[in-house]
Amino acid sequence: MVEWTEQERGIINSIMGSLDYDDVGPKALTRCLIVYPWTQRYFVAFGNLYNAEAIKTNPNIAAHGIKILHGLDRAMKNMDDIKATYAELSVLHSEKLHVDPDNFRLLADCLTIVIAAKMGNAFTPDIQGAWQKFLAVVVSALGRQYH
Amino acid sequence: MSLTDTDKAAVRKLWGVISKSSDAIGTDALGRMLSVYPQTKTYFSHWPDLSYGSGPVKKHGKTIMDGVALAVSKIDDLKKGLLELSELHAFKLRVDPSNFKILTHCILVVVATKFPKEFTPEAHVALDKFLACLSLSLSEKYR
Numbered sequence: 001m002v003e004w005t006e007q008e009r010g011i012i013n014s015i016m017g018s019l020d021y022d023d024v025g026p027k028a029l030t031r032c033l034i035v036y037p038w039t040q041r042y043f044v045a046f047g048n049l050y051n052a053e054a055i056k057t058n059p060n061i062a063a064h065g066i067k068i069l070h071g072l073d074r075a076m077k078n079m080d081d082i083k084a085t086y087a088e089l090s091v092l093h094s095e096k097l098h099v100d101p102d103n104f105r106l107l108a109d110c111l112t113i114v115i116a117a118k119m120g121n122a123f124t125p126d127i128q129g130a131w132q133k134f135l136a137v138v139v140s141a142l143g144r145q146y147h
Numbered sequence: 148m149s150l151t152d153t154d155k156a157a158v159r160k161l162w163g164v165i166s167k168s169s170d171a172i173g174t175d176a177l178g179r180m181l182s183v184y185p186q187t188k189t190y191f192s193h194w195p196d197l198s199y200g201s202g203p204v205k206k207h208g209k210t211i212m213d214g215v216a217l218a219v220s221k222i223d224d225l226k227k228g229l230l231e232l233s234e235l236h237a238f239k240l241r242v243d244p245s246n247f248k249i250l251t252h253c254i255l256v257v258v259a260t261k262f263p264k265e266f267t268p269e270a271h272v273a274l275d276k277f278l279a280c281l282s283l284s285l286s287e288k289y290r
Contacts, residue, residue, distance in 0.1 A: 034268035035275060052269055109252060113271065116256045117263035125182040125199055128256065132183060 002137050004079055011130040015115060016076045024118070025065035028111040030055050036106045042099055068107070075138050082141045090145035101143035108135040150280055155222050157273035162219045164265050165258060169216060172261065173208030174200065176253040184249050190242060211250075218281045225284040237288035244289065247282035254278065 004012075033040050034052050043049060046060040055061060071089065078085040093099045112132060116123045150158075165172065178199040180187050194203040214232055221228025236242055255275060259266045266274075 031268045031271065035272040056268075113255060113259045113266075116259040117266060120260050120263065123256070123260050125179045128179060129183040 001080070002082070007126075008130040008133065009079060011127050012076055012079065012134045015119075015127070015131060016073065019069070019115070019118075021069035021073070022066055024111070024114055025067070025069035026062035027065070027114045028107065029061055029065035029068060030058075031114060032107045032110040033061065035110060036103075039103050039106060042097065042103070072138065075134075075141070079134075082137050083144055086138070086141035087145055090142050093142060094146040101139070101146060104139040104142045108132075108139050111135070148276060148279065150222065150276060154273045154276050157270055158219060158222060158277045161258075161262075161265060161270045161274060162216075165262055166216065166219075168261060169212040170205075170209045172254065172257050173210075173212035173215075174205045175208070175257045175260075176250065177208040177211060178204050179256065180250050180253045183253070187246055187249060190240075190246075215254075215278075215281070218277075218284075222277070225280055226287060229281070229284045229287075233285055233287045236285045241289075244282065244286040247278075247285060251275070251278040251282060 033043065033049060033055050040049050043061065043064075046064070047058055048054040049058065049061070074085055075082045093101075093104075112128070112135065115131070116128070119127075181191070181197055181204070182199055188197055191197055191203070191207075194201075196203055198204070214229075217232070218225060218229060226233075255271065255278075258274065259271075
């Protein structure tokens with residue numbers, strides 16, 4: 001079981017509470033698709049991903065980005081058992097979506113960059129540490145049910 | 148994944164904007180790395196003070212970014228341009244190459260915090276590719 005200090009819980013809740021999911025979600029996903037273009041393989045049905053502009057203005061990608069942030073919200077609300085909370089999601093990503101779990105790490109890194117850009121100097125090393133710990137647990141939980 | 152002309156132009160353009168803060172970027176990135184990834188401290192057991200913003204961290208952060216600056220100037224032939232640094236890392240420092248990815252990530256985070264407007268997804272991919280190529284050049288002579 002993952003141990004969280006009160007400080008870490010506070011940091012995660014504070015960051016998530018400050019985010020506009022409708023803005024950050026699309027930004028993180030589009031950045032991932034641009035910075036790691038091979039991740040586009042999972043979004044063939046989403047329409048035009050031909051270049052960065054197309055990706056940034058694609059409404060299906062934006063909608064999916066928002067969905068992802070709401071999924072992360074569930075992890076935040078269940079920090080003491082993210083593994084169980086994400087069991088179904090993990091099965092979905094493995095059995096139905098067939099997503100290489102390494103991609104979760106890539107998306108997590110892009111989300112971190114988007115938040116760092118938003119928070120500026122307020123994104124201190126301690127806060128970065130706690131945030132990345134949270135995302136590492138999320139990423140691990142999402143890959144847990146793969147076999 | 149080699150650098151295209153577009154990548155090189157994007158790196159030069161971004162570097163033009165961020166280079167005046169390169170000392171601060173280096174200090175911040177190195178400090179973050181030691182704090183967020185404590186296993187990296189094993190390479191600096193000879194320093195008296197590993198805390199964020201300490202003298203050794205500031206000095207070494209600058210050293211690292213001077214290396215990045217050199218790499219930008221030699222972007223058309225990193226292998227040749229970074230030969231000395233490559234030998235240094237292979238035979239003397241012997242830093243496990245996985246750590247280059249860690250430091251790269253910290254540099255990207257710092258650039259994002261300090262230059263959110265300029266660090267667009269397009270600039271991000273170019274810088275990430277460049278730092279990956281730089282890292283590869285540094286581990287060129289490892290084996």
